[in-house]
Amino acid sequence: MTDMKEITVASALQLHKGSHIENDLLLLDALAALPLPEEPRRMGCLLLALCTSGTARYTVDTIQHVVRPKDIIIISPGQVTDDYDLSEDCNGIGLMLSDRFFRESISGIHELSSLFLFSKNHPVCELRPEEVEMLSNYFHLLKQKVDNSDHHFRVETVKSLLQTLIYDISNAIYRIQNSEKHKHSRSEKIFFDYIELVERNFRHERRVGWYAAQLNITAKYLSESVKAISRRTPNAWIDYYVTLEMRVMLKNTAKSIKEIANELHFSNQSFMGKYFKEHVGMSPSQYRKT
Incomplete structure (x- = not known):
């Protein structure tokens, strides 16, 4: 096929x-x-x-x-x-x-x-x-x-x-x-609340369980709701925002890769490099040159 x-x-x-x-x-x-x-x-x-x-x-x-x-x-x-x-x-x-x-x-x-x-x-x-x-x-x-x-x-x-x-x-x-025609389902509300939380916290928090706790629901229920609405897992959304921020910082700032790793709360530059390559397909330094 x-x-x-x-x-x-x-x-x-x-x-x-x-x-x-x-x-x-x-x-x-x-x-x-x-x-x-x-x-x-x-x-x-x-x-x-x-x-x-x-x-x-x-x-x-x-x-x-x-x-x-x-x-x-x-x-x-x-x-x-x-x-x-x-x-x-x-x-x-x-x-x-x-x-x-x-x-x-x-x-x-x-x-x-x-x-x-x-x-x-x-x-x-x-x-x-x-x-x-x-x-x-x-x-x-x-x-x-x-x-x-x-x-x-x-x-x-x-x-x-x-x-x-x-x-x-x-x-x-x-x-x-926010009009009367588009009242959110329970899953939609969880999804949008989750995304708002991720947008505010992804730089320092990447545990799905933490986000579930903030929403007062189980990690399993959060995963089911997010997948039902977006067809992506909660982890995939966290990875999306983290890699997007990396791309923006690599292309639009003069910060070193080590500084970016520190700002995004990676344990070290090497770990961030592996994370970035896994999700983008190239190293941070290669991406910066493209």
């Missing part, structure tokens, strides 16, 4: 030569022009899209979703999409971000993560008219900046704009998350 193919910025660029920055960012000004795969595909990047006309049906992780005008679509890396069915007048705009480019754009703002996690189980949400206009304006401004290849700070300007865009999208998600 062959591995499932991924949808990445690079693979999309082979089909749509739109405004882009290498294999990290692609702006899609006509979603209807993209040929749809005829088999399940795993997302190897983040997709943010806005439906502007018509309707569409598709599945994310086997669950069917219906998209209508004013709906925002957020599909995260690792999720599987399939069973596409678009009306003849369906169209929209969107952008695709490599995981690396997304991480670099939001470095230092972990508190947005729990909002984007909400979208993993609610990948289609209806925006207000003013939010639709806001998203459209961001898209056109991003396109203008991406296309200006003579701008000396082109990439930095685009990252700054993306960070502002993500703040505004997260504000819309926060509103939707």
